[in-house]
């Protein structure tokens with residue numbers, strides 16, 4: 223048996239030959255995609271938990287995060303921004319196969335339904351309508367809340383589906399990715415809702431904290447499972463996992479995601495259980511850390527998008 | 538009808554003529570390349586052998602780029618050619634990421650500085666831009682010289698047989714390593730080559746069913762696929778990888794352990 227080593231190289235097109243990172247969605251103008259995805263998670267999480275908790279101001283902020291940050295950032299990223307409408311059904315039939323077209327549809331429906339929900343619940347809260355009109359408003363609010371709730375979840379998850387569709391990027395190519403997007407987003411939303419609660423004083427922070435504790439532990443386990451799953455798969459997925467754990471993205475992973483995104487908020491959350499004094503300050507620290515963690519998570523995920531090489535004998 | 542290409546790796550001599558022909562044919566912007574050459578080296582017990590792979594869009598039968606495109610700017614014609622309508626493309630780059638063969642390029646402004654950066658466009662470039670607008674902000678890739686195929690067929694010519702209906706890279710290859718034709722026709726030259734030499738597709742495991750096939754002595758799998766030693770692509774190239782320091786540096790970076798050979 224003769225040992226055989228294969229190497230692949232060439233001067234101008236090494237991206238096809240070696241396992242290379244995707245750059246379109248994370249470098250240069252691609253950083254807009256990263257930011258858009260962060261605001262997508264923050265907006266989705268905040269809107270969803272606020273809708274369930276019945277906090278009008280927080281739902282408004284969640285909705286605004288999508289309308290004023292996520293969508294414009296995506297728009298500015300496009301090579302031809304003025305043609306954006308081409309990606310929105312019914313101007314395209316690509317939704318049958320394209321997760322981006324579906325995402326545009328989900329976001330559009332959410333923005334419309336969210337607007338109606340905000341308007342109707344404002345009318346209800348402030349007693350603008352009464353009698354039969356109030357019944358109508360309540361009914362519309364109910365329908366709009368369901369629609370907005372469903373479509374904000376889809377809005378927060380579609381990028382996970384879009385990324386997991388890419389077979390040549392093994393680290394993304396797993397059904398776990400949309401779940402990561404959803405659960406991390408909800409945890410971000412809980413943190414932001416506590417922040418809103420500190421200002422409006424109408425949020426049961428203790429209850430949110432206990433939910434947040436569980437979710438943070440679930441998310442930590444999810445990250446472990448995700449990385450273990452990538453590690454077990456041969457080749458490039460393992461390479462990406464190694465890149466996160468000990469490679470060029472390790473700092474973002476350990477400090478951004480693990481320390482700031484999970485450990486610090488979790489530690490503060492447990493510590494506040496035993497705190498007699500004012501918990502506002504540690505809570506603010508936890509919320510800020512958690513939000514930095516949200517930025518780090520999307521950054522690391524996009525950075526870990528490493529292609530398999532084109533030739534069959536490479537990694 | 539499904540247009541396809543067979544690339545004989547044993548014949549390719551890495552002259553880059555196909556890359557140049559494509560560039561001239563389509564007036565490609567300075568930093569954009571549709572047809573490319575990539576090199577692959579195998580070290581068997583100290584014997585280093587280099588093969589060159591001409592690559593271009595595979596015009597996949599089940600193209601992820603088309604499925605990913607949110608605007609239907611990417612589409613597959615009935616004859617199997619995968620196209621991009623630059624007037625519909627919004628430049629989202631999802632197709633660039635979804636193409637498992639990394640064959641798409643987003644044309645950003647800096648990739649198109651003109652053939653003589655800092656100077657006005659030449660008459661040649663201006664004329665070229667009328668034929669091929671190359672819109673900045675959209676995505677591009679090899680189109681199998683669809684304009685030659687369509688114009689040629691309109692004149693009754695046969696792609697793959699008559700030069701004026703055949704892709705420029707195929708016409709220009711002096712080693713005759715590229716063959717073009719109808720994959721659906723069992724009597725076409727491409728179908729015969731695939732059958733005879735066990736043609737294989739790159740990364741068939743993705744299920745994309747590429748229309749570009751390769752024939753080679755090494756990775757087609759079957760013994761009949763072996764070219765004689767003197768015909769191997771790397772036969773005269775062993776020297777290159779040992780003297781080129783830059784290549785050696787890359788080799789060091791890209792060492793990959795392969796399976797032991799029986």
Ligand code: SF4
Nearest residue numbers: 594595596597602636
């Ligand atoms: S090679 Fe890439 S760009 Fe070409 S058809 Fe296949 S997936 Fe699309």
Ligand code: SF4
Nearest residue numbers: 606626627629630632
């Ligand atoms: S960059 Fe253009 S061709 Fe590619 S997916 Fe987006 S709209 Fe479609």
